[in-house]
Amino acid sequence: MKNTLRVIAAVAALALATPAFAQGGGRGGGGMQMSPEQRMARQKEMLFAGITLSSDQAAKVDTIMVQGMKKQAEARQAAMSGGGGGPAMMEAMRKMNGEQMEALKAVLTDEQKKKFDENVAAMPQRRGGR
The missing domain is CATH 1.20.5 (Single alpha-helices involved in coiled-coils or other helix-helix interfaces)
Incomplete structure (x- = not known):
């Protein structure tokens, strides 16, 4: 008992x-x-769980992710300074995320792409705000 x-x-x-x-x-x-570096490390950990990257692949992935973060930060800053945001900004962010995911997949082998897709599907998705 x-x-x-x-x-x-x-x-x-x-x-x-x-x-x-x-x-x-x-x-x-x-x-x-989280700091931008912490967010990137967490995202990388979730996206590449169970995937062993070569040093060349890891360097390319880091470059793609840093560039993506910079583009998104610039877009957010432009939207905030221009008083914009809302649906247009969300659509632009979705487009940037899609482009980044495709660029990341291009670095991977076919076997790694399968695991990557599984990891993406398993990630929690933010839908409809908080």
């Missing part, structure tokens, strides 16, 4: 702790707390 209660208590604690951790511990969202 005591073991059953301990298991239930442990499961309840995990169930309560997991959403708080996923949301950045209640500090306003985990993604916004």
